[in-house]
Amino acid sequence: MKWMLGILIILLAALQYRLWISEGSLADVNRLEREIKIQQADNSRLRERNRILAVEVEDLKTGLDSVEERARNDIGMIKKDETFFMILEPRR
Template structure:
C-alpha cells in the first residue's frame, strides 16, 4: 500500500513538474513573454523619443516664424522676394570620372 501511495505521489510530482516546465504558463512561455516585453519597451522608448521630437517641432512652429520659413523653403521650395533660386544637380554616378 505504501508503495502505491509513493508511486502515485511521484507520478503527481512528475506531472506537476512537466506542467511547470512544458505546459501553458511554463518556463518557455514566461521567457517568450519576457522577450516580448523587452522588445515592446524598446519600441515604446523609440516612440517616446519620436513624440518628444514632434512635440518640440510643433512648439517651434507655434512660437516662431523661423521654423515656418525653414519648412516653406525645404518642403515647398519657396523663396523670399528678391532672392535668386539656384538648383545644383549632381551628375549621375556613371558619368563621374574615375
C-alpha cells in the same frame, strides 16, 4: 502501498508538466520577459520620437522662422527679389 506510489508518480508527472510545458512554465516566463524587454525598447524609442515631434510642433506654433524653413525645404518657397539656383549633380 503500490497504489500510493502510483499516485505519487502521477502527481510528480503532473507537476513536472506544469513546470516545463504548460502556460506559466519556465520557458513561457522567459519568452514573456524577452517580449517585455523588446516592448520597453520600442516604447523608449517612440517616447523619444514623440518628444522630438512635440518640440517641433511647439517651434512651428511659436516661430515663423521654422515655418519659413519648412516651406523652403518642403515646397521650394522663394522670397520676393530672391534668385533661385538649382545645382545638379553630374550623372555617373
